[in-house]
Amino acid sequence: xxxxxxxxxxxxVSALGLGCMGLSHGFGPATETKKAVSLIRAxxxxxxxFFDTAEVYGPYLNEExxxxxxxxxRDQVVIATKFGFTFGDDNKQQVLNSKPEHIRWAVExxxxxxxxxxxxxxxxxxxxPDVPIEDVAGTVKDLIAEGKVKHFGLSEAGAQTIRRAHxxxxxxxxxxxxxxxxxEPEEQIFPTLEELGIGFVPFSPLGKGFLTGAIKxxxxxxxxxxxxxxxxxxxxxxxxxxELVLLLAQIAKDKxxxxxxxxxxxxxxxxxxxxxxxxxxxxQRLEENLGAATVSLxxxxxxxxxxxxxxxxxxxxxxxxxxxxxVGR
Numbered sequence: 001x002x003x004x005x006x007x008x009x010x011x012x013v014s015a016l017g018l019g020c021m022g023l024s025h026g027f028g029p030a031t032e033t034k035k036a037v038s039l040i041r042a043x044x045x046x047x048x049x050f051f052d053t054a055e056v057y058g059p060y061l062n063e064e065x066x067x068x069x070x071x072x073x074r075d076q077v078v079i080a081t082k083f084g085f086t087f088g089d090d091n092k093q094q095v096l097n098s099k100p101e102h103i104r105w106a107v108e109x110x111x112x113x114x115x116x117x118x119x120x121x122x123x124x125x126x127x128x129p130d131v132p133i134e135d136v137a138g139t140v141k142d143l144i145a146e147g148k149v150k151h152f153g154l155s156e157a158g159a160q161t162i163r164r165a166h167x168x169x170x171x172x173x174x175x176x177x178x179x180x181x182x183x184e185p186e187e188q189i190f191p192t193l194e195e196l197g198i199g200f201v202p203f204s205p206l207g208k209g210f211l212t213g214a215i216k217x218x219x220x221x222x223x224x225x226x227x228x229x230x231x232x233x234x235x236x237x238x239x240x241x242x243e244l245v246l247l248l249a250q251i252a253k254d255k256x257x258x259x260x261x262x263x264x265x266x267x268x269x270x271x272x273x274x275x276x277x278x279x280x281x282x283x284q285r286l287e288e289n290l291g292a293a294t295v296s297l298x299x300x301x302x303x304x305x306x307x308x309x310x311x312x313x314x315x316x317x318x319x320x321x322x323x324x325x326x327v328g329r
Contacts (some may be wrong), residue, residue, distance in 0.1 A: 001047025002215075002293055006199025007273050011121065011151055011171040013078050013269060016291045018043045019203055019279035024062035026226040027208075031281050033065055036286035039068035042283055046290055052175075052201070052277045054082035054125055055110055059091050063113035072246055080173075080201075081110050082155060090118045096326070099130035112310035120300030123153035123175055127329035135140075135162050140291040143167070153201075156327040159192040171198050176327075178202035180211060180263050180305075181232075181244055181314050184260065190271070205276035206289075208233070211263040213245050224238055229320050237316030244312050251305060257295055260285075262305075264292035269302055 002015040024037040031039075040051065041172045052073055053066045063081060072076050078191055084108035086097040110119060122143070124136055143149040151172035154162060166206040174193060178185045179202065207217050208227055221228040231237060248259040255262065260278075267276045297305075317324060 001049075001290065003049075004171045004272065006151075006201070006275060007189050007193065008197030009151060009170070009199065011078065011172055011199070013047070014048045014179050015275065016264065016290055017080075017201070017275055017277040018048050019053055019277035020051055020053045020062055020066050021057045022215070023281055024065060024277040025059075027281075028222055030058070030061060034066070034283075036065045037069040039281065039283060039286060040066065041073075043286060043290075044070070044073055046136035046287070049076065050078045050079045050080070050275060050277070053114075054123075055106055055113075056085050056094060057126060058085050059107070060113060060200050065109055067113050067115040074116055078120040078152065079114055079116065080121035080123060080175075081114065081119055082106065082123040082125035083110070084128065087145075094126045095165065096126060096130070098124055098131045100131075100135055103136065103139045104143070107143060108124065111148065115210070116277035118147060119149045121151045121153050121173060122149045122216055123173075125155050125159070126326045127157050127161055128190070128327060131164045133157075134168050137165040137171075140170035148177040153237070156329075158220040158328045159188045161329060162189075162192055163196070166196050168197070171196070173199040173276075175203055177204045177318060178267065178274075179205050179207050180248070180266060180309065181207050181241070182318055191324075193273070194271075199273045199275065202269065202274065202276045205267050205278050206260055206263055210245070212250055212258075212260045212285075213247060217242055217254045229319065230316070231320065232314075232318055234316060236310050240313075240315035244309075244314065247308050247312060249306075251301075255295070255301070257291070258288055260288055261292040261295050261299075264289060265295035265297050265304055266302070268293070269297050291293075 024030045054061045140152045153173040155175040179289045215323045227233040252262045
């Protein structure tokens, strides 16, 4: 597996990481722990060194799974996790909380669940409008000085927030959704990251499964599947957005690879400091996704993809309104 460095930091990771959320949270019932651990270790065996989790995934369950899976190879991998929420008594309610004392409490919990004495990359999961970002960055700066954290990151933050945080504690990476069907970060986030020397970690690089071609029009999702609440996965949007799937399938066929590999190779070709983190629960899909690291797209092929995308109008918002208000702050 090829390596990449996140921005101007010294944090080197595999060109493709593994987003672990779906093993425990968001897309239906949690994968049996033994199987989840096995999949994560299979990724390590195939050269993946970058693993993404968060306390909110479960909550807490995903960090425990990742900690168990990576304990024996801890010195060979980079673990990223996130803080930023308080949970209700039922662990279902999510309230934004990035108060300094809560950050410290969250980090202590993450360290225990991850079976480690240091977090390689610590993200604020969502910007908390009630806590100045300077206070958040300052708290993480102190945690870095104490040896409990190595690098600071932000998730779904706006450009000005990134600048303010970076002025207090260098931001190593920003994580946001980015793919062939969600390209908004190109407008304001990318120029900011390039200027400041910050890496970018796209989550949902396969459009929550849509860009693989496995999600057909008329498909429905269970109440425990986040996509059941996402406007972009409504029956009407799925039907309208099949045009993009068909386009990807044709490009992939011409190239002799899969649609998922085209989607990931396109991301890798955008900037050398981009490291996508596709997730999966299946070994076959893991191997398919990692194969994208060896797919090279020529300038002509990249131009063909971008040209074709101009004629495709994506239908549906990427988040329900209640969650959309938390991004881009």
